[in-house]
Structure formats: C-alpha cells, structure tokens
Amino acid sequence: MVKVKSGDRLFIGKSIEYFIDTTNELMIQEVMDKPFVKSTTDILNLGHVASHVWTRFNVVSENEREVFLEINAPLIQQLEIFEVKENKVLNLFKGGAGISFGQRPIHSENWLIDIKLDPGEKTALYIKGQSYYPYQIPIVISSKNKFVEDSKRHYLFWGIYMGVMLFAFIYNFFIYLSIKERSYLYYLIYIVSSMAFYLGLSGFGFWLFWSDSPIFNPMVPIFVSITNCVIILFTFDFLQIDKKQKGLYYTGCIFFVIFVILAIMNLLKMYEIALNLSQLMSLLICFYFITAGFISLKNGVATAKYYVLAWTLFLIMVVVFILTLNNVLPTTFFTTHGIFIGHMTEVALLSFALADKINKLKKENELSQLRVIESLREKEKMQLELNQELEGKVKERTFELEKTITNLKEAQNQLVQAEKMASLGQLTAGIAHEIQNPLNFVNNFADINRELLEDLKNVVKTGNHEEIDDIISNLTDNENKVLHHGGRASSIVKGMLQHSRTRGNNKEKINLNTLCDEYGKLAFAGFKGNDNSLEMNFMTEFDPNVKEIMIYPQDIGRTILNFLNNAFYAATIRYSAEKERGVSNPEKPIVKLSTHMENDRIFISVMDNGQGVPNEIKDKIFQPFFTTKPTGKGTGLGLSLSYDIIHAHGGEILVDSKEGMGTTFTISIPFAQNEKQ
Structure with a gap:
C-alpha cells in the first residue's frame, strides 16, 4: 500500500508486486488472479525479460486530490496503465517508445499520468510493460506540489546540461574553423553523438527532436558505439598514441572494431547481447582511456x-549510475543524474585539455617565430655585408657579362643551324637508305646478267639449244626484277616529290561523298588487281548531310587512297597470319569507309580489323620514312604526306587503335574555315 500526502515523492519499488506473462497474451482480467511476486528493491530490476511484465500496487491519498504516477523508462517499447476501482477497470494509458510522442496525455520525457483521488480514497494500479532492454523501471508516486517543485529543479538541471553541451560545441567549433586541428573535429563529433545518446536515454531526444519519428528510439544505443569509436580516434590523435605507443594503438583498434560490431548488432535488433556487451565494453574502454592517459603523462605529454x-x-x-540502477546505492537526485553530471564534467575537462594543447602549441610557435626572427636578423646582417662586397664586383663583371651574352647569342644561332642540319641529315639518311635497297638489287642483277651473257657466248659456240634457252630465261627473269626494283625506286622518288609539293594548284568545291566513293572504288580495284584470290569485305557508309566543301581534291583523294591501301594491307595480313597459325574460322578482312558531319566539321573515317597499331609507336607513324611494313612493301612517306595535306586544310587526323582488334583513322576537316579560303 502506497500512502501519499502533500510533499511526498516516493520510489515505490518495495511496495509493488510483479508477474511475468510468458504467453504475452493475458488480459488484465486474467492477470488479476495470478500469483504476483513481492518486489524487495526501490527500483524494480528484472534484467532482460522478453515477456510482458505486469506490476501492481495500491495507492491511498491522505490529503491530496491529485497525485502523479511517473515511470522513468523512456525507451520501454510497450506500456499500458490500468486503474481498478470498485471492480471496474479503466485504461488510463496505452503507448510506448514505438508510438508517436503526441499521443501522450502529458508531455514529458518520462511516462506521466495524473490520477484523481479523494482524500482517503484507495485505488489499484496495474502496469503492463515490455522492453528490448533490461527491465529496470523506477516507478515514482508524487503529490502535486512536490512534483511541481522537483520538476523545476529537474528541468533546470537539463537546461544547464544542454547549455553546457551547446556552449562546448560552439566554442570548439569556432576554434576548429580557425586552426583546422583534427582533434577538434573528432571532439565535435563526440559531443554531438554522446549528447544524442544521453538525450535519447533520458527521453528528451524523443520529446524535443524526433517526436514524430519513434522509429529512431531503438537506434539510441547505436550512439554508444559511434561515441566510443569517435573518442578512440580522438585519443589516438590527441595523445599521439598511433605514433608513440603502438601497443595501445592496436588495442584501441580492437575496441574500435568491437564497437562497430555492436552497432551492427543493434541494427539487427540483437538488443540483449548488444546491450550487455556495450555496458561491459564501455567500462573497459574507460579503463583503457585512463591507462592511455597515464602512459602518455609518463612519456611527457603534459x-x-x-x-x-x-x-x-x-x-x-x-x-555510481550502474550501482543505483542495481539498488546498491540509494536513489537520490545526485545518483540518478550522476552520469549526466559526469558527462558535463568530462566534456568541460576535455575542452580544457584541447585548449591547453593549443596554448602549448601557440607558445612553441611563438618561440619558433622568435628563433626565425633572430635568424632572419643574422641573415639580414650577412646580406648587407655581402651586398656591399657584391656591388664592387658587379661593375667588374658587367663587361664580362655583356661579352658572354653576345657569345651566347652567337652560340644559340649556331645551335639552331646545327639542329636544322641534323634534321636534314636524318631526312637525307632515310632517303639514301630507302633508295639504296632497290639500287643494290638493280646492280646485283646487272652483274649477274653480264655473267650470263658471257656464258651465253660460250654456249652458242657449242650449239646446246636447251642450255641457251635456260640462260635466256634467267636473263628475262633478272630483267623483270631489275624493272621491278627500278620501279620501286621511281615510286620512292615520286613520293618524295609529292611530299615536297603537298597541294595542287587549284581549290575546288567538291562533294566529299562523291570523292570518297571514287577513290574507294579505285583503291578496291587496285587491291583486287594485285591479288584477286584474297577475300575482302569492303563497305561504305556516306552521310547524305555532308555539304560540298572547298578543298584540293587531288590531295584529299591521295590521302583517302593512302589510308585505304594501308587498311587493305593490315586486314589481309592479320587474316593470312591467323590462317597460317591454324585458327579455325578466322575473321575475314573488313575495311569500312564512312563520312559524317558534326558541329561544322566533316569527318572521313577508314576502319580495318587488322592487328592494330601498338601504343609505343602511335606517336611515330606520321614521321617521314617510318613504316611497319617489311622492306619493299612501303616507303614510309604515305602517312607523313597525308598529315601535311590535312594540316594544310586546317584539319587533323585522329587515330583510334587497339592491338589485336583493328584501327580507325579519322580525318577531321573544318567546313567554315575551308569555305572562306
């Protein structure tokens, strides 16, 4: 029996009885006749109970018409309060942490019910609760005047608490903005996460910040993990543990991983295991922090x-807080609010620690600046002495410098001329090399033919007609080879002449689709004429939107022809190589000639499925006499000539090649620029 008179505020744990409904299905009428167990502590503490817990007690008002029932368990998941008077059951309240805050009859961080009683009147109260967390439920009965008095003191304390935390955050935030010290960033996150946890634990978070989102209530314990993870990082940086104490650093890393796992367990609703481990790890981490502090203090970190x-x-x-919850210490204002007092004190002291660190750094910087200033003064003095000495030497050296500058200019001109001669020498060497090969063949076959003619004279005297025919046949073959290599030398000379005269005499307005079609047919006919047995899939795709453009048609045609001949060669070489290796169903040679117009530029593309151009030689392929073909298959002037032609039209040549997949050469010519010329 709980007797309430004016001025009372009673923790009624020893006056209540409890019953655990393991079925979670019993109604109040069924529970009233069940065997209840007498509580022996001021705060009912049943540990983790997954089932519904029913508590009951009788209240008698001696001289009060209004008493308040206060249940200090903000995170209890399910809560129902019944009043039984004269065998009539009245449901006073139904809610819980999963219900919107606005449904509470009285807005408060705790569960608060106003009970009307006449003086001397008796009533029975039944409370049904269910919690994800340990069932530690402080139940308080207060007279109205005592409730109002204690509430003022209670809310004053919380106002001070939130004011201190807000001030600490703002103060350290502005310091962080000015110095960008990483310790301050960790500390700011710690203030926010720890305050979120304590506000959620006390019920103020639900009341003030997420009253319409009860889904956040089960997430409050996650802030324990976040807070500890952040303060571990703060400790590493503030005490420089990661640099000076590797053992403590690795131990802290283990704690960090454990708290991350605990956060995940809370998200997975493994509340009982997660909470038990969180309480244990939170105590252990405090000892770790204290140990780390003492070791750092011993190592000279003031x-x-x-x-x-x-x-x-x-x-x-x-x-103190844990002992109070477990009824070891008496329930007082100090013991119930001790953890929050400890948190405020901790935040204040850590702010002092950071400020002290900054002050020491500031003093060190000032000393360093003084040393720098002194050093600068010494250097300035030395500089003045040196200046006086150098001023005398400057005049002496001025004439020598002027003479040196003149010599340097002459040397520069000589170097420029030498560079030009070196480039000319490289070009001459390339030309000599390319022409020397066919000339060597011509000279060799000429010598052979001379010997064969001497043999022919001797054989004619013998009258051996069969041998005469053989010698004449050899002479004919050699003459054909002489003609072939002479023609190759001639083609090199023609290519050189074209390279030195890249443009024709007149520009004409030409439809590039028509030009591409003509030179495409010409190139394909030439390819088939060389060896009609080779397979080739030659395709064209011309954009009808391509406009007529002023160009040198012979030059552009020569460029298209050159790219097509190279493409035919590359595609057939790959096909032949795959057949020789015995590749089943080798990909047939494909060459595609296409045009399109985009953003006032005309594009001509030649695509082949050859072996592609290796990345290491892409920058060299437009150099004169550079070729990847075997000796006798190319002069190395085609791409260089094409580059000069396109460059003269204000265009560019793009190369897109992947080894083993093929190459696409794209000619880009600006339409507007050539129209004006």
Missing part, C-alpha cells in the same frame, strides 16, 4: 593530465 582527470571522474559517475 596535456594528458586533463584527459586522465576527465575519464576518471566520468568512470566514477558511470559506476
């Missing part, structure tokens, strides 16, 4: 004294 004091006081208040 600011660690504030750090050690902060965590020691906080650990004491955590122990």
Whole structure:
C-alpha cells in the first residue's frame, strides 16, 4: 500500500508486486488472479525479460486530490496503465517508445499520468510493460506540489546540461574553423553523438527532436558505439598514441572494431547481447582511456593530465549510475543524474585539455617565430655585408657579362643551324637508305646478267639449244626484277616529290561523298588487281548531310587512297597470319569507309580489323620514312604526306587503335574555315 500526502515523492519499488506473462497474451482480467511476486528493491530490476511484465500496487491519498504516477523508462517499447476501482477497470494509458510522442496525455520525457483521488480514497494500479532492454523501471508516486517543485529543479538541471553541451560545441567549433586541428573535429563529433545518446536515454531526444519519428528510439544505443569509436580516434590523435605507443594503438583498434560490431548488432535488433556487451565494453574502454592517459603523462605529454582527470571522474559517475540502477546505492537526485553530471564534467575537462594543447602549441610557435626572427636578423646582417662586397664586383663583371651574352647569342644561332642540319641529315639518311635497297638489287642483277651473257657466248659456240634457252630465261627473269626494283625506286622518288609539293594548284568545291566513293572504288580495284584470290569485305557508309566543301581534291583523294591501301594491307595480313597459325574460322578482312558531319566539321573515317597499331609507336607513324611494313612493301612517306595535306586544310587526323582488334583513322576537316579560303 502506497500512502501519499502533500510533499511526498516516493520510489515505490518495495511496495509493488510483479508477474511475468510468458504467453504475452493475458488480459488484465486474467492477470488479476495470478500469483504476483513481492518486489524487495526501490527500483524494480528484472534484467532482460522478453515477456510482458505486469506490476501492481495500491495507492491511498491522505490529503491530496491529485497525485502523479511517473515511470522513468523512456525507451520501454510497450506500456499500458490500468486503474481498478470498485471492480471496474479503466485504461488510463496505452503507448510506448514505438508510438508517436503526441499521443501522450502529458508531455514529458518520462511516462506521466495524473490520477484523481479523494482524500482517503484507495485505488489499484496495474502496469503492463515490455522492453528490448533490461527491465529496470523506477516507478515514482508524487503529490502535486512536490512534483511541481522537483520538476523545476529537474528541468533546470537539463537546461544547464544542454547549455553546457551547446556552449562546448560552439566554442570548439569556432576554434576548429580557425586552426583546422583534427582533434577538434573528432571532439565535435563526440559531443554531438554522446549528447544524442544521453538525450535519447533520458527521453528528451524523443520529446524535443524526433517526436514524430519513434522509429529512431531503438537506434539510441547505436550512439554508444559511434561515441566510443569517435573518442578512440580522438585519443589516438590527441595523445599521439598511433605514433608513440603502438601497443595501445592496436588495442584501441580492437575496441574500435568491437564497437562497430555492436552497432551492427543493434541494427539487427540483437538488443540483449548488444546491450550487455556495450555496458561491459564501455567500462573497459574507460579503463583503457585512463591507462592511455597515464602512459602518455609518463612519456611527457603534459596535456594528458586533463584527459586522465576527465575519464576518471566520468568512470566514477558511470559506476555510481550502474550501482543505483542495481539498488546498491540509494536513489537520490545526485545518483540518478550522476552520469549526466559526469558527462558535463568530462566534456568541460576535455575542452580544457584541447585548449591547453593549443596554448602549448601557440607558445612553441611563438618561440619558433622568435628563433626565425633572430635568424632572419643574422641573415639580414650577412646580406648587407655581402651586398656591399657584391656591388664592387658587379661593375667588374658587367663587361664580362655583356661579352658572354653576345657569345651566347652567337652560340644559340649556331645551335639552331646545327639542329636544322641534323634534321636534314636524318631526312637525307632515310632517303639514301630507302633508295639504296632497290639500287643494290638493280646492280646485283646487272652483274649477274653480264655473267650470263658471257656464258651465253660460250654456249652458242657449242650449239646446246636447251642450255641457251635456260640462260635466256634467267636473263628475262633478272630483267623483270631489275624493272621491278627500278620501279620501286621511281615510286620512292615520286613520293618524295609529292611530299615536297603537298597541294595542287587549284581549290575546288567538291562533294566529299562523291570523292570518297571514287577513290574507294579505285583503291578496291587496285587491291583486287594485285591479288584477286584474297577475300575482302569492303563497305561504305556516306552521310547524305555532308555539304560540298572547298578543298584540293587531288590531295584529299591521295590521302583517302593512302589510308585505304594501308587498311587493305593490315586486314589481309592479320587474316593470312591467323590462317597460317591454324585458327579455325578466322575473321575475314573488313575495311569500312564512312563520312559524317558534326558541329561544322566533316569527318572521313577508314576502319580495318587488322592487328592494330601498338601504343609505343602511335606517336611515330606520321614521321617521314617510318613504316611497319617489311622492306619493299612501303616507303614510309604515305602517312607523313597525308598529315601535311590535312594540316594544310586546317584539319587533323585522329587515330583510334587497339592491338589485336583493328584501327580507325579519322580525318577531321573544318567546313567554315575551308569555305572562306
């Protein structure tokens, strides 16, 4: 029986009875006759109970007409309160942490019910609750005047708490903006996450910040993991543990991983295991922080004294809070609010620690600046002496410098001329090399033919007609070879002449589709004429939107012809190589000639499925006399000539090639620029 009179505020744990409904299905009428167990502690503490817990007690008002029932369990998941008077059951409240805050009869961080009683009247109250967390339920009965008095003190305390935390955040935030010290960033996150946890734990978070989103209530324990993870990072940086104490650093990393796992367990609704481990790990991490602080203090980190004091006081208040919940210490304002007092003290001391660290850094910087200033003064003095010495030498050296500059200019001109001669020498060497090969063949076959003619004279005297025919046949073959290599030398000379005269005399307005079609047919006919047995899939795709353009048609045609001949060669070489290797169903040679117009530019593309151009030689393929073909298959002037022609039209040549897949050469010519010329 709980007797309430004016001025009372009673923790009624020893006056209540409880019953655990393992079926989770019993109604109040069924529960009333069940065997209830008498509670023996001021705060009912049943540990983790997954089932519904029913509590009951009788209340008698001696001289009050209004008493308040307060249940200090903001995170309880399900809560129903019934009043039984004269065998009539009245449902006073139904809610829980999963219900919107606005449905509470009285807005408060705790569960608060106003009970009307006449003086001397008796009533029975039944409470049904279910919680994801340990069933530690402080139940308080207060007279109205005592409730109002205690509420003022209670809300004043919380106003101070939130004011201190807000001030600490703003103060350290502005310091962080000015110095960008990483410790301050970790500390700011710590303030936010720890405040979110304590506000959620006390019920103020639900009341003030997420009243319409009860889904956040089960997530409050996650902030324990976030807070500890951030303060571990803060400790690493503030005490420089990662640089000086590798053992402590790796231990902290293990704690970090454990708290991440605990956060995941809470997300997976493994509340019982996660909460038990969180309580244990939170105590152990406090000891870790204190140990790290003492070791750092021993190693000469002076600011660690504030750090050690902060965590020691906080650990004491955590122990007081836990002992109060477990009925070891009496329930008072100090013991119930001790953990929050400890948190405020810890935040304040850590702010002092950071400020002390900054002050020490500031003093070190000032000393460093003084040393720098002194050093600069010494250097300035030396500089003045040197200047006086150098001024005398400057005049002496001026004439020598002027003479040196003149010599350098002459040397520069000589170097430029030497560079030109070197380039000319490289070009001459390339030409000599390319022409020397066919000339060597011509000379060799000429010598052979001379010997064969001597043999022919001798054989004619013998009258051996069969041998005469053989010699004449050899002479004929050699003459054909002489003609072939002479023609090759001639083609090299023609290519050189074309390279030195890249443009024709007149520009004409030409439809590039028509020009491409003509030279495409010409190139394909030439390819088939060389060897009609080779397979080739030659395709064209011309954009009808391509406009007529002023160009040198012979030059552009020569460029298209050159790209097509190279493409035919590359595609057939790959096909032949795959057949020789015995590749089944080798891809047939494909060459595609296409045009299109985009953004006032005309594009001509020649695509083949040859072996592609290796990346290491892409930058060389437009150099004169550079070729990847075997000796006798190309002069190395075609791409260089094509580059000069397109460049003269204000265009560019793009190369897109992948080894083993093929190459696409794209000619890009600006339409507007050539129309004006």
